[in-house]
Amino acid sequence: MARSALTDDVEVVNVGLPMFADAVRAQGRPVRHVDWRIPADGDLDAVRALTVLHGDSAAAVDEANAEVVRRLDQGVPTLVGVVPAGTVVPGLHERMILHSGPPLPYAEHCDPLRRSMRAAVVAEDWAPDVEEAERLLAADDVLIDAANHHDTVVPMATAIGPSQPVLVVENREGGTRAFSPVNQGPGDVAWFGRDTGAAIARLRLLAETVGPAIGRILDSAGGLDVLALAAQGIAMGDDLHMRTQSATNLLARTWLPHIAALPDDQRVPFAEYLAGNHLFFLNVAMAAAKSLQLWAEQVPGSSIVTTMSRNGTTFGIKLAGSPEWFITEAPPVGEALYYSGHGPETSARDIGDSAVLELTGMGGPAAGGSPAVAAFLGGTMADAAAATEGFAAITAGTSTRFTLPPMGFRGTPLGVDVRKVVELGITPKVTTGILHVDAGTGQVGAGVATAPLACFTAALHDLAGRQARTL
C-alpha cells in the first residue's frame, strides 16, 4: 500500500455537502460536518437584500426586532368583554361581512369561505336563504373585507357580520385592542365551510345566547389575563392552535361560579355549548395574539412578520412597520391525517387567520410540548420537538411566558424574522384543520401547512429597499 502524504491521524472538517463527510466517516476517521448551505438557495437578488439587512442596516433592524419581541413577550392582553361586532369593531360597515385571509373579490374566494359568508348573511337576516345570500354577495349588495383590516382575526373559514359577538381583548400597556368572534365549536358549523340550517342556527345561538352569557360572566368575574391562562394550557400539553383543550378546561373551572350564577335562559345552553367545545379557547388566544401584533407592528424598520393569514385562495404576510401585504397562492395542507374517504383531492387549501398564533409563540412553536400535536407530526415527542426547532431557526427571540416541559422547560420561539426565513429557505409550518374543497361537508382532516416562500422573499426586498433609502 502506498504511503499517504497525510499523517496517520487525519481529522476532517467538511463544509457544505454532507456526502464528503459521510465518506470520511465511513473510513472510521473523525470528521466535523458544518451544515453550510448557499444563502437563499443562491438567489442573488435575495442575497443582495440580505447583504443590506445584515450589513449597514443590521444594527437598526436588530434593535427594531428586539422591541417587537419585547412587545410580543411582555404585553398582557386582557379579555374584557363580549359585544356585537357592529358596536365595537372599527370600520365595520353596517352591511359588511369580515372574512379570514387577505382581501379578495367574492368571486375569487374558495368554496368553504363563500358558503360561510352566505351563512353569515342569512344569520344577519339580510337574506331569507343562502341562494339569496349568494345573489347579494355576488352583486356587492353586501360588502366583504379581510377581518385583519379591522383589528380582528377569525379562524378557518369564519365569516362574521355586525350581529356576531366578538371577544374584546385589550393590551393596555400598548394601547391596542383586538377582536375575534366566539368560536362556533365542532360539527355542522359555518367556520368549517358549512351553509346548512344548523350552521346558521349556531351563528344565531352565539349572537343571542352564548355571546351575552360570556359578556355577563366577564362582568361578574372581571377581565381574564389570557396569556397567563394560555401558558398553563401549554404546560398541560396544548399548543393552543390545533389543541386548546387544557386551556378551555381550566377556563371552564375558573368561570364555574359565574356560569352557575347566569340567568336560567342563558345558563344551560351556554353550559352545553362550552362542554361541547374543546376549541373555545382558540379564538380567545387569537384575539390576544392580535392585540400584541397590533402593538408590535407600530415598530418601524423591523424584519419580523406581524400578520400571516390565509383565505383558502391566497396567503399573505405583513412586516412590522409597513401596511403592505405580500401575497401569494395559498398552499395545500400536507403531513395530514384525513377522515375516512378523504384525501388531498377533496381538500381545500390552507385557510384562516389563526397563524397569528405562530407569530406569537403558540401553535407550531409550542408543538414540542404537545403530545396531541405530535400525532400529526410523526407520532413521537421528538417529531414534535423538531417543529419547535424549525421555528427556533427562523425567529428572533424566545418567549419567557410559554415554556415546554418535555424540552427542558425552554421558551417557545418568538418573532418570525423574514431575513432568517429567506436565508435558510425555511418557512413557518402551521398546524391546522382541513376543509372539504367544494362539497360543503365541513372538516375532512387536519395537518401541517408549510408557508410559501415567495411572499417572504417579496417582503425581504421591500424592507431592504426601505432600509437602503434611509441609509
Next chain:
Amino acid sequence: MARSALTDDVEVVNVGLPMFADAVRAQGRPVRHVDWRIPADGDLDAVRALTVLHGDSAAAVDEANAEVVRRLDQGVPTLVGVVPAGTVVPGLHERMILHSGPPLPYAEHCDPLRRSMRAAVVAEDWAPDVEEAERLLAADDVLIDAANHHDTVVPMATAIGPSQPVLVVENREGGTRAFSPVNQGPGDVAWFGRDTGAAIARLRLLAETVGPAIGRILDSAGGLDVLALAAQGIAMGDDLHMRTQSATNLLARTWLPHIAALPDDQRVPFAEYLAGNHLFFLNVAMAAAKSLQLWAEQVPGSSIVTTMSRNGTTFGIKLAGSPEWFITEAPPVGEALYYSGHGPETSARDIGDSAVLELTGMGGPAAGGSPAVAAFLGGTMADAAAATEGFAAITAGTSTRFTLPPMGFRGTPLGVDVRKVVELGITPKVTTGILHVDAGTGQVGAGVATAPLACFTAALHDLAGRQARTL
C-alpha cells in the same frame, strides 16, 4: 516498560463495585460494568426467602402476579353515586369514625389525625365542641377504625363519620365496590389536621350540599369511567396524586351541563366548591384504585402489594391473598419543599391512604409525565423520569392505560412486587403533602416519603412461609 501478559486490546467486564470499572475507564480501555449488588443487602434470612420465591415457587408466584397485574390494568371502575357513608360502607358502626392508615388506639394517633377525628365527631353532632369530642374519643365512647377495613380509602389526615358523603365506585367485572369521601379542598380543612370552626363547617357543607349535588349530577350524567378520565389527566401532566388539576378541570367541563341544571340551593355553592378545589379528582382516583385492589387482593399466593397506608404514626402494607398487615413506624417526608417558616422539625410524619395510587400505576409511577411533580424531585423532567424508573425496577407489569408522553408514551409501572423491593432494597417513593406536627395549622409543605423496608421484608417472609407450606 515491562511487557504485560495481556494482549494490547484489553476489554473488561466488571461485576459489582463500580470503582474497578472507573479505574479501567480512566485508562481509556473499553469496560462493561454490571451493576450487581448482594441481594437484600446480604440479609441471609431474606436471601433464603427469596430463594424459595424465585425457586420452586417462582412459577406459581409469577402466575398469581400476572393475574393481579391483569386486574389492576384491565378493570373499569365506574363512579356511580355519592351517598352518606353510613348508608353504604360495610361495617361502619353508627357511632364510628374511619381514619387513614393502619388501625391504632386513639391515644397513639398523631396530632393532625386526632384533630381531624375530633372535627368529624363535632360535624356528626355527637359533641358540641372539640373538647367534648376529645373526651368521647379518649373514652372509646366513639369507636374508631382504619378506613381500609371498610373498603374505604381516605387521603392525608381525613376522618369521616356516617354522615359524610362517599364516592361509590364499582368495578363490575370484578364484583368489588370501594368508597372514598368527597375531597375537602385546600385551606382550613380537617384532612390537613385542622379542628377549627371553619374545618367543621366545611365537613357540614360536604354532607349537606356538595355530596347531594354530585349525587344528582351522576343521576343525570350517568356513571363516570374514572380511569379513562384519569388517563387523559396523566396525558395532560397530572400524576393524579400530588397534582390532579387536569383531570379535575376536564371533569368540570364534562359535567358542566349537569352542574348548570342543579337546583338553586346546590348550584352556586357546588360551583364555588369545585372551582376552588383542584384536588377534587384525588379522592375519585383513590376510590377507583381501591376498587381494583379489592379485586386484586383476592388472588392467592401473589407477591404484589395491594394495600399501602399510613396514619402519621405507623406505616402498613398487605399482600394480595392475605389479610395480614405488616406494620412499622411511619417515615418522615423527605425531598420536601416547605412553606416559609417550616421545616422537618415542624412536620408530621407520612400520612394517608393515598399510596393506593402508587400501587395502581398513578402517583410516583406517573411522575415522569408531570412537570408539576418534577419541581419536587429536582426540577427537571429527567428527575421526574427517575422516579418512574424507580418504580419500574420494583413492579411486575406496565399499565396499558396510563402513558407518559415525555417518556416516549411508555406505560406507567404497575404492581409493586415485594420480591423486587427486598432484593434491590428499593421501596416505593410516595409524593405527598406535609402537615404541621402538633400545632393544628394545616399543610406546611409537600415532598416525597420513602416507604420503610422493614414491613416489606416481613411480608416477604410471610409469603415465603406460606409458599413453603404449600410445596
